[in-house]
Amino acid sequence: MTTNTEMTNSGNTNSKSTADMTVLVTGATGRVGRRVVESAEAAGLTVRAASRHGAVRFDWTDRSTWADALRGADAAHLAYLPDVGAPGAAEAVGAFARLAVELGVGRLTLLSARGEHQAHATEQAVRESGARWTVVRASWFAQNLSEGPLLEEMRGGELVFPAGEVLEPFIDTRDIGDVVVAALTGGDRFADRILDITGPRLLSFRQAVAEVSAAAGRKITYAPVSAREYGAALQEFGVPVEEAEFLVGMFETNLDGRNAMLSAGVREVLGREPRDFADFAAEQADAGTWKS
Numbered sequence: 072m073t074t075n076t077e078m079t080n081s082g083n084t085n086s087k088s089t090a091d092m093t094v095l096v097t098g099a100t101g102r103v104g105r106r107v108v109e110s111a112e113a114a115g116l117t118v119r120a121a122s123r124h125g126a127v128r129f130d131w132t133d134r135s136t137w138a139d140a141l142r143g144a145d146a147a148h149l150a151y152l153p154d155v156g157a158p159g160a161a162e163a164v165g166a167f168a169r170l171a172v173e174l175g176v177g178r179l180t181l182l183s184a185r186g187e188h189q190a191h192a193t194e195q196a197v198r199e200s201g202a203r204w205t206v207v208r209a210s211w212f213a214q215n216l217s218e219g220p221l222l223e224e225m226r227g228g229e230l231v232f233p234a235g236e237v238l239e240p241f242i243d244t245r246d247i248g249d250v251v252v253a254a255l256t257g258g259d260r261f262a263d264r265i266l267d268i269t270g271p272r273l274l275s276f277r278q279a280v281a282e283v284s285a286a287a288g289r290k291i292t293y294a295p296v297s298a299r300e301y302g303a304a305l306q307e308f309g310v311p312v313e314e315a316e317f318l319v320g321m322f323e324t325n326l327d328g329r330n331a332m333l334s335a336g337v338r339e340v341l342g343r344e345p346r347d348f349a350d351f352a353a354e355q356a357d358a359g360t361w362k363s
Contacts, residue, residue: 087112088130089115089116089157089256090330091117091129092116092117092143092145092146092149092255092256093116093117093118093119093144093145093146094111094116094117094118094119094144094145094146094147094148094255095119095120095121095127095129095140095141095144095145095146095147095148095176096108096111096118096119096147096148097118097121097122097126097129097131097140097147097148097149097150097151098121098122098150098151098152098182099118099120099121099122099125100125101150101152101185102115102214102215102218102219103150103182103209103212103214103247103248103251104122104140104247105146105244105246105248106122106152106244106247106248106249107148107247107248107251107252109245109248110245110247110248110251110252111252111255114190114252114256116252116255116256119140120131120142120143123325124219127140127167128140131151131152131163131167132169134166134241137167137170138170138174138330141170141171141174141176142174142284144171144174144176144238145175145176145177145178146176146177146178146179146180146255147171147176147178147180147183148166148179148180148181148251148255148353149164149167149179149180149181149182149197150181150182151164151177151182151193153314154189154317154321155181155182155183155184155187155190155193155194156184156187156188156189156190156193156317156321157189157292157314158182158313158317158319160190160192160193161192161193161196162196164193164196164197165183165193165196165197165199165200168196168197168200168204169200169201170201171200171202171363172200172201172202176202177202177203178202178203178204179197179200179202179203179204179205179260180204180205180206180207180251180254180255181194181204181205181206181207182192182195182207182247182251183206183207183208183210183267184208184322184325185208185210185267185268186208186323186325186330187221187324187328188234188318188324189320189321189324194206194265198263203262203263204262205251205255205262205263205264205265205266206264206265206266206317207247207251207254207255207266207268207269208265208266208268209242209247209269210237210239210240210242210268210269210270210330211239211240211241211330211336212241212242212243212244212247213220213241213243213244213270213279213348213351214241214243214244214351214353216230216274216280216283217355217360217361222360225280225283225291225361226361226362226363227363228289228290228292228363229290229291229292229294229304230276230280230291230292230293230294230303231294231296231304232276232294232295232296232301232346233295233296233297233298233300233301233322233323234275234276234294234295234326235323235326236273236275236276236295237275237276237326237327237328237331238273238328239273239274239275239276239279239326239330239331240269240270240271240272240273240274240330240331240332240333240334241270241274241279241348241351242268242269242270242318242337242345243270243345243346243348243351244349245346246268246270246341246345246346247268247336249340250266250268250336250337250340250341251277251340253340254266254340257340260269261340266340267336267338267339268334268336268337268340268345269330269332269333269334269336269345270315270332270345270346270347270348271345271346271347272333272342272347272348273331273332273333274348276293276295277295279348280292280293282348282349282352283352283355283361284350285352285354286349286353286355286356287352287356287360287361287362288356289310289361289363291361298319298320298322298323298326299319301318301319301322302315302316302318302319303315305318306327
């Protein structure tokens with residue numbers, strides 16, 4: 072990072088009121104991206120919601136889509152798919168962040184994963200881009216049980232997953248969205264910082280599934296397996312070998328207990344406690360999310 076660039080970009084971003092800020096949100100249809108969009112719109116920002124098939128087209132694997140998505144934005148939220156620690160993530164995110172700076176985007180946030188050492192190179196690429204940056208390291212999403220690939224298993228009555236009995240501070244993705252927007256609009260307060268954010272209490276996956284089961288009023292169980300067994304099953308379902316191997320390595324590290332502690336990050340940034348898993352489970356049960 073160069074201090075002069077940071078000062079210039081900070082001035083460009085901070086000189087605008089929230090109502091005048093345009094924010095690019097990558098991964099805008101994802102579990103976190105949708106909540107960043109909602110929070111940014113609620114805060115009065117002009118939101119450019121970008122995805123592979125949206126009105127604002129953006130694809131990490133197609134660099135021809137990058138400049139048009141970035142041009143005219145004051146800030147951007149970066150969410151790399153399939154994972155911030157995946158092979159090639161640091162190179163792609165670094166190139167995108169540098170292009171953002173070249174196009175006058177002075178403020179970046181990066182969604183990262185708490186305890187995922189594989190993500191550190193990607194975080195460093197953003198830190199060295201020349202923009203004012205904030206890395207948001209989040210714990211396991213509560214919404215992973217209500218959206219995405221695990222939902223069908225939950226609806227089927229059994230979650231098979233390589234988490235053992237490890238404790239995890241599940242976080243509601245709405246809190247992540249609120250933290251990202253607070254960082255983007257908070258001037259220097261959260262600039263050039265890593266924010267560690269979690270939910271308010273520790274739960275094992277068995278306990279989390281039991282809370283969902285109770286809220287939904289139907290039997291849903293949890294069956295732990297080894298990361299290797301899970302990776303083999305993924306390959307049987309058609310997941311490429313390289314991607315499955317990456318996921319195995321990530322599960323073996325991230326779900327080894329290193330994240331079994333709470334942080335005060337949400338309270339520091341938002342001035343309130345994070346949403347509780349029980350509230351998430353009750354809301355989703357009322358919406359019929361886990362009906363078979």
